[in-house]
Amino acid sequence: MKSAYELAMERLAKSDPDASKPLSAEQKGRLADLDKVYQGKIAEREIFLRQKLDAALAEGNAEESEQIRQQIASEKARLEEERESEKDAVRRGK
Secondary structure, eight states, X not given: OOOHHHHHHHHHHHHOGGGGSOOOHHHHHHHHHHXXXXXXXXXXXXXXXXXXXXXXXXXXXXXXXXXXXXXXXXXXXXXXXXXXXXXXXXXXXX
């Protein structure tokens, strides 16, 4: 008798047969490269925006500093979403 977990995994494999295929060495390398590229992009934007944030805080501009904090969060989320989208394309073999 199969467990609920095993049954769920079988249904998942039927719904997305490509998900169970192992990644090739080339795909793994491309995924690692994408991680490095996007880590760099995120760090670059964060450094730039942190400088703006420090300047706004030095001026005592609370409203602008809050906007910059929100911008940091939204740009980081956008870049992470973009990275995951590109990684999904690599996993699908496109």
